[in-house]
Amino acid sequence: MIKTEIINGPITPFQSDDNHRDDGAEVVFNGRVRDTENGKQIIALEYEHYEKMTEKEIQALAEEAAKKFPIRDLSCRHRIGKVPVGEASLHVSIWAEHRQEAIQGLDWFIRELKKRVPVWKWAVYPDGTKEASSHESC
Amino acid sequence: MSDTITIRVKCFSHVKQALKKDELALSIPKGSSTDVVINAVLDMAGGKLNAIKMRVAVNHSYEPEPIMLKEGDEVALIPPVQGG
Numbered sequence: 001m002i003k004t005e006i007i008n009g010p011i012t013p014f015q016s017d018d019n020h021r022d023d024g025a026e027v028v029f030n031g032r033v034r035d036t037e038n039g040k041q042i043i044a045l046e047y048e049h050y051e052k053m054t055e056k057e058i059q060a061l062a063e064e065a066a067k068k069f070p071i072r073d074l075s076c077r078h079r080i081g082k083v084p085v086g087e088a089s090l091h092v093s094i095w096a097e098h099r100q101e102a103i104q105g106l107d108w109f110i111r112e113l114k115k116r117v118p119v120w121k122w123a124v125y126p127d128g129t130k131e132a133s134s135h136e137s138c
Numbered sequence: 139m140s141d142t143i144t145i146r147v148k149c150f151s152h153v154k155q156a157l158k159k160d161e162l163a164l165s166i167p168k169g170s171s172t173d174v175v176i177n178a179v180l181d182m183a184g185g186k187l188n189a190i191k192m193r194v195a196v197n198h199s200y201e202p203e204p205i206m207l208k209e210g211d212e213v214a215l216i217p218p219v220q221g222g
Contacts, residue, residue, distance in 0.1 A: 031222050047221070048150055048151065048154075049221075050148065050150060050195070050198075050214055050216070052198045052212075053195060053198045053199075053214070056198065078221060078222075089222065090221070090222045110222055113221050113222055114219065114220070114221055114222050115219065116219065117219060117221045118150070118195070118214070118216055118219055118221075119219055119220060119221030119222075120150055120151035120217065120219060120220045120221075121220045122151075131155065132151045132152045132154070132155045132217075133151075133220055
């Protein structure tokens with residue numbers, strides 16, 4: 001099963017599930033906001049997206065990952081809007097028969113997401129100002 | 139009959155920051171391609187976007203090669219994306 005969501009608010013993690021009797025690997029990834037961006041202290045990242053494309057692109061990418069790797073299930077939640085330091089901006093859960101394909105599939109999915117899904121980061125500084133994040137910090 | 143078409147340009151990230159707008163309407167000669175839009179936006183940004191490699195989406199789909207535009211198209215300039 002492929003499930004992707006764009007969330008404007010805190011991410012609720014997917015429930016772990018003991019009923020995947022054919023799957024030996026459940027890999028969970030949380031991408032969190034660090035306290036520095038572009039070498040400066042920040043209080044949050046603000047994620048901007050192209051709403052009319054984001055859901056379509058992330059769903060197509062998840063389906064492509066499931067074809068490219070022997071993955072049983074892939075679930076993804078990507079947060080947009082203001083995400084305070086420490087909170088999760090990306091949550092991915094992958095189930096597969098074996099560890100290697102689950103980890104490889106996760107790595108590929110996130111790398112491609114960072115190339116293809118139209119989401120951008122704005123650094124929010126302690127004085128409340130913000131600027132578009134430099135592309136070197138992706 | 140008009141020799142120009144009007145398109146909508148969506149601006150994100152550094153493009154939005156440079157133009158101080160998230161959307162604009164642009165009149166361009168009929169028969170223009172997406173390259174005309176990119177060059178117009180680069181001119182408007184006064185050099186601030188020259189170092190940024192941008193992709194283009196037309197009506198919500200990436201277009202890796204220049205395509206001819208028509209009246210009412212929505213063109214998004216896509217700076218390097220930064221999700222995750």
